[in-house]
Amino acid sequence: MTVKDILDAIQSPESTPADFAALPLPESYRAITVHKDETEMFAGMQTRDKDPRKSIHLDEVPVPELGPGEALVAVMASSVNYNSVWTSIFEPLSTFGFLERYGKLSELTRRHDLPYHIIGSDLAGVVLRTGPGVNAWKPGDEVVAHCLSVELESSDGHNDTMLDPEQRIWGFETNFGGLAELALVKSNQLMPKPQHLSWEEAAAPGLVNSTAYRQLVSRNGAGMKQGDNVLIWGASGGLGSYATQFALAGGANPICVVSSPEKADICRAMGARNVIDRNAEGYRFWKDEQTQDPREWKRFGKRIRELTGGEDIDIVFEHPGRETFGASVFVTRKGGTITTCASTSGYMHEYDNRYLWMSLKRIIGSHFANYREAWEANRLIAKGKIHPTLSKVYSLEDTGQAAYDVHRNLHQGKVGVLCLAPEEGLGVRNHELRAEHLDAINRFRNI
């Protein structure tokens, strides 16, 4: 039995759940990995020069044992997230430390502590096997998976599952991730695959869409409302392309920041009217490594006021971090919110606190999404209210190049990876809904 037999079953319209359940599992499968004995390979290099193509491998790995509450999924497609870039350059720390720590939790979690890390935090595919205690899903179900892994043994996480003390991101802080032909998930990560999308389209939104939903829309994040001015950094990137859609769909006014005319055009094509090309306008928030330039914050704020007719920002959707955070705090209106989920350009932020406390602003930390938020975000994709922002699709063999593109900011929106799917465009079940939204679904393609 090989993964090819699994693919044949998925591609046959006659396959029944019983057929999938009866399929013997292969002994091994192909997976994208980083290696524990290579964590020092980029020591001493600048972040920018660390090349994911050198650290990312395509290996044949054994199929992991299936535990209670888990599911083994045949992965048709996945996508590249920035967390896989971090893993591949071993920053801010090696993810093998996460696997070691998780491995100490129980007999079952020990499986994750391996000398290789199978990465990837998105998937679209088909359930092959479920472990004891799984009733909601069965072999043959077409699914996507969100990346929240929790144990839920502590009451801390019983109200908001992101607050579980054993909260982890699957494929980043756990093993057996989605950039592979098979993946192991907790069954509570599974959600129905949006039927109007191909495998690679369905695999693209998961992580970033859910994160943007919590960070911007949910009451656990900024709780955006109609009419809010929302400053969105990287508005055509992974997170930003969903934040922009949420702002538009929710009746807010996105002020999209991007770094090229092509990216500005994409934002306009999504429906945004206010776009700032940070490159063309040459903002330099830092005079040197240590010193910010408040005059540049003001110039940026003035530009925002020009675009909004004199209004300031209600919500900043932050993730670049050190380079932009001082400006983000400054341009927020009295009583407004800066919501942050990352620090791509550096995590030691500096801002003028007088502008925060005197103007009663709030900074909210946000991370991924709880079970319910991830479900709600996927539901919006399934209903065609929010669309995938897939630009380019790579083969599993070329995942290193895909991660390199994202690391060097050469991409738009999301970059997809075909795992078992032999070509793009497969897996669409609802052609009518697709036809209704085809232009929006293809908006980021091949630009």
Ligand SMILES: C/C=C/C(=O)SCCNC(=O)CCNC(=O)[C@H](O)C(C)(C)COP(=O)(O)OP(=O)(O)OC[C@H]1O[C@@H](n2cnc3c(N)ncnc32)[C@H](O)[C@@H]1OP(=O)(O)O
């Ligand atoms: C969905 C996608 C998301 C993304 O893409 S996010 C971007 C990618 N992710 C990242 O870049 C994050 C990577 N993660 C990290 O950098 C680290 O993960 C953290 C900095 C978040 C945490 O570091 P750590 O070393 O895991 O934890 P500690 O809390 O710094 O250290 C643990 C030790 O510190 C003790 N400690 C914790 N809190 C306190 C306290 N309040 N007072 C005193 N001690 C404390 C603990 O007990 C423990 O100690 P003992 O080492 O002896 O076991």
Ligand SMILES: NC(=O)C1=CN([C@@H]2O[C@H](COP(=O)(O)OP(=O)(O)OC[C@H]3O[C@@H](n4cnc5c(N)ncnc54)[C@H](OP(=O)(O)O)[C@@H]3O)[C@@H](O)[C@H]2O)C=CC1
């Ligand atoms: N905590 C969480 O749950 C999550 C955190 N993240 C983190 O968020 C960050 C962004 O992820 P994602 O959106 O997928 O990545 P992308 O690279 O797809 O998009 C980020 C965009 O941000 C902009 N950007 C990058 N650096 C700077 C800078 N120095 N100043 C201003 N703008 C900048 C770029 O757009 P342009 O050049 O057009 O301005 C870039 O395209 C990563 O660090 C990631 O790890 C992501 C998802 C979830």
